[in-house]
Amino acid sequence: xxxxxxxxxxxxxxxxxxxxxxxxxxxxxxxxxxxxxxxxxxxxxxxxxxxxxxxxxxxxxxxxxxxxxxxxxxxxxxxxxxxxxxxxxxxxxxxxxxxxxxxxxxxxxxxxxxxxxxxxxxxxxxxxxxxxxxxxxxxxxxxxxxxxxxxxxxxxxxxxxxxxxxxxxxxxxxxxxxxxxxxxxxxxxxxxxxxxxxxxxxxxxxxxxxxxxxxxxxxxxxxxxxxxxxxxxxxxxxxxxxxxxxxxxxxxxxxxxxxxxxxxxxxxxxxxxxxxxxxxxxxxxxxxxxxxxxxxxxxxxxxxxxxxxxxxxxxxxxxxxxxxxxxxxxxxxxxxxxxxxxxxxxxxxxxxxxxxxxxxxxxxxxxxxxxxxxxxxxxxxxxxxxxxxxxxx
Amino acid sequence: xxxxxxxxxxxxxxxxxxxxxxxxxxxxxxxxxxxxxxxxxxxxxxxxxxxxxxxxxxxxxxxxxxxxxxxxxxxxxxxxxxxxxxxxxxxx
Numbered sequence: 001x002x003x004x005x006x007x008x009x010x011x012x013x014x015x016x017x018x019x020x021x022x023x024x025x026x027x028x029x030x031x032x033x034x035x036x037x038x039x040x041x042x043x044x045x046x047x048x049x050x051x052x053x054x055x056x057x058x059x060x061x062x063x064x065x066x067x068x069x070x071x072x073x074x075x076x077x078x079x080x081x082x083x084x085x086x087x088x089x090x091x092x093x094x095x096x097x098x099x100x101x102x103x104x105x106x107x108x109x110x111x112x113x114x115x116x117x118x119x120x121x122x123x124x125x126x127x128x129x130x131x132x133x134x135x136x137x138x139x140x141x142x143x144x145x146x147x148x149x150x151x152x153x154x155x156x157x158x159x160x161x162x163x164x165x166x167x168x169x170x171x172x173x174x175x176x177x178x179x180x181x182x183x184x185x186x187x188x189x190x191x192x193x194x195x196x197x198x199x200x201x202x203x204x205x206x207x208x209x210x211x212x213x214x215x216x217x218x219x220x221x222x223x224x225x226x227x228x229x230x231x232x233x234x235x236x237x238x239x240x241x242x243x244x245x246x247x248x249x250x251x252x253x254x255x256x257x258x259x260x261x262x263x264x265x266x267x268x269x270x271x272x273x274x275x276x277x278x279x280x281x282x283x284x285x286x287x288x289x290x291x292x293x294x295x296x297x298x299x300x301x302x303x304x305x306x307x308x309x310x311x312x313x314x315x316x317x318x319x320x321x322x323x324x325x326x327x328x329x330x331x332x333x334x335x336x337x338x339x340x341x342x343x344x345x346x347x348x349x350x351x352x353x354x355x356x357x358x359x360x361x362x363x364x365x366x367x368x369x370x371x372x373x374x375x376x377x378x379x380x381x382x383x384x385x386x387x388x389x390x391x392x393x
Numbered sequence: 394x395x396x397x398x399x400x401x402x403x404x405x406x407x408x409x410x411x412x413x414x415x416x417x418x419x420x421x422x423x424x425x426x427x428x429x430x431x432x433x434x435x436x437x438x439x440x441x442x443x444x445x446x447x448x449x450x451x452x453x454x455x456x457x458x459x460x461x462x463x464x465x466x467x468x469x470x471x472x473x474x475x476x477x478x479x480x481x482x483x484x485x
Contacts, residue, residue, distance in 0.1 A: 043440065063442045069403050073453055077446045 001026045001178060004152065005117050006159040007134030008109050010095070012120045017141040018150050018171050020046075021053060023091045023117040025176035028055045030115055031088025036062045037078055039097035046093075053175050061085050071099045079111055092118040095129055102128045125155070134158045147286040147316045149323065152178075168323065170288045170330075179323070179330045184355050184371055186329075188224025192302040192336055193255070195221070195248030199271055200241065203391035206379060213375040222303060222336035227325060229354035229369075230340045237362040239267050241381065242340055244388055246305050247273035249338075256298030256335075258328075260285070260308030282311035285324060295331045304328060306339040313341065318349050325353055365390060394482065395428040398454045410447075413438035432469045459485075 005026045011019050020041070027034040038046055043064040050057050063081055068074055075098050082090065095118040098104055105128035108116070118129060130136055136156035142149045154165045168179040202210075222228060232238040243264055249255050250273050257264060257275050260282040268275040278297055284290035298304065306328075313321050325337060339354070346357050346368045355371035365379045379390040399407070411421055414434045424430045436444035448469055455465035461481065468478035 063440065066406060066409060066439065066443050066446060068406055068446065068450065070450060070453065073449050074446065077442065077449055080445070081442055 001176070002030055004137065004154070005030065005115060005135065008112070008116045008118065008132065009135040009137060010118045010120060010124065010129050010133035011137040011139055012122055012124050012130075013139035014122060014141065017139045018169070018176070019119045019139050020093055021049060021171045022139065022152070022169065022176050023093065023119055024050055024055065024060075025053055027089040027091055027117060028059055032059060033085070033087045034060045034089045034091065035082065035085045035087035035114075036060055036091045036093065037081070038062070038064045038091075039067060039074075039094035041093065052173055053171070054173055055175070061087065065097075067097065071097065075099055075104055075107070079107075082112060087114050090114050090116040092116065095120040096124055100127055100129075102131075105129045105132045130156075144319065145316045147320045147323070148288075149319075168326065170292070170327065172289060172292055174292065177330055179326050181322075182225075182227065182326050182329050182353070186225045186333075187355060187371070188226070188334065190224050191221040192224050192334065193222055193249055193253035195245060196251035197248060198251060198387075199244035199248050200388045200390070202379075203389050205392040206376060206390055209376055209392065210374070213373060222338070224334045224336065225329065226336045226356070227329075227354045228336070228338045229346065229350060229357040230338060231344055231346045231357070231359040231368070232340060232342045233361050234343045235362045238342075238360045239264075240271070241360050241365070241388060242307075243267035243271045245338075246275065247271045249303055249305075250275070253302040254300070256295075256301035256304040258294055258298065258304060258306050260311045263307040264305070277307075282308065282315050285312055285320065286316065288327065291324065291327060292331070295328060298332075300332065301335055303336045303338060304332065306337060308342070309339050310341045310344045313344060321350070322353055394455070394458065396425060398451055399425075399431075401454060402450070409439075410435065427472070427475075429469050429471055429475050458482075 011023065013019055024036070036046060041064060043062045046062050046064065047057060050060055065074060090112055109132045120129065124130060133156070135158070138153040138155050140151050142151065150169050150171065152167045152169055154163050157163055170177050170179055230242060232242055246255065246257070246264060247268055257277045259277050259279050262277065262279055265275045265277045278294040280290045280294045309321055312324060325339060328337060346359055351357055351369050354369065357368040359366045359368050363381055365381055367374045367377055376392065379392065382389045382391060414421060414424060417434050417437060419430065419434055432444040432448060435447055448466065451469055452462050452465045456462060464478050464481045467474035469475070
């Protein structure tokens with residue numbers, strides 16, 4: 001987050017978009033002494049916000065100025081307080097209250113040597129402050145199909161990320177977190193979990209085929225930060241395959257299970273393993289809080305299995321599915337995600353969210369996409385005394 | 394002059410000030426009799442920085458009457474400051 005706020009940053013956006021929380025959180029990371037100067041919010045409200053973000057209140061000097069018409073006097077007093085306080089970071093919340101002249105903007109830029117985060121209303125984007133700012137950030141809050149998205153867009157920068165870069169962010173009592181968009185470039189090399197092979201196994205011909213393709217591994221496993229999309233048919237056998245895989249992973253690694261409805265526990269019990277399923281209804285996934293709390297309960301799992309994403313897809317659309325996956329990876333960047341959809345076709349818009357995509361039918365499994373270069377596109381599934389065997393023939 | 398200064402402040406600002414004075418058990422007439430109480434009440438209710446802001450506004454106002462800024466700066470800080478200010482204004 002420090003990279004976003006370098007030198008004199010000006011952040012603008014509509015009320016309620018999270019500007020003040022973002023500034024408070026970023027400032028607390030940037031220094032030990034933060035001077036908050038506000039022209040609209042009262043000291044009590046700001047202190048409440050600081051505590052609500054889980055920040056140390058003793059780091060902050062909060063000055064809430066009365067609104068006066070003589071803005072030159074106001075500016076002069078703010079500068080006096082800056083000199084007295086000598087902060088590491090300054091927040092100027094409601095910069096529209098200060099004189100909107102080139103002289104005022106230039107004075108603040110030259111006097112405030114500490115990194116400064118100025119916050120303004122949307123019209124400040126065309127002001128002298130925007131012209132002198134090292135970084136210009138547009139903050140917005142968008143509601144789409146009942147889901148909330150908070151976004152930061154880098155409009156201008158002299159010191160930080162490229163202009164045009166856009167990030168989701170989230171605010172909770174655990175603070176503010178940037179939710180980076182996932183890409184295959186973030187894939188780690190380390191295998192974080194491999195299934196035991198007790199319930200699902202590749203036949204010799206499949207393993208040989210993998211070795212011939214010069215893949216390092218002859219059996220499946222997931223790497224740090226990877227994502228596997230699993231598209232299940234509606235037939236109960238497909239659920240059984242999924243449960244079998246889940247149990248095999250649970251034999252060897254710490255696995256988190258997150259579902260939108262009670263889904264996999266019973267099927268997993270039939271496969272001989274007990275699953276602690278965290279259920280977050282799809283209706284609660286329009287906001288971040290329930291998801292964040294569920295992830296807290298899951299802890300640092302090597303693999304997170306997600307079930308019921310078809311509900312998220314139908315309720316909120318593709319953007320939310322991507323957001324949920326990005327959100328989980330922002331909390332658990334080293335974990336692998338196995339995201340399961342039931343009764344959904346693996347359309348191209350979904351494929352780019354994963355590095356590997358499987359589609360299961362009652363009698364076969366199809367490798368729809370593989371960033372690791374799996375040579376096999378279709379495998380038959382045989383039940384051998386309760387064990388599922390994937391084979392070429 | 395203090396009255397003139399006070400009424401030069403905008404109505405919204407005066408409303409806040411009067412509300413805060415009343416909240417502390419004071420009254421506007423008391424403040425007109427003892428002007429140094431203004432900063433006292435403001436500091437108690439709205440912080441030192443806002444008391445300083447009001448003081449700067451007073452100094453700015455007094456400057457229009459060609460009153461020495463050093464005298465005006467201390468006028469609202471204490472009874473002694475106000476006495477010196479009154480003497481200074483009387484001598485003009």
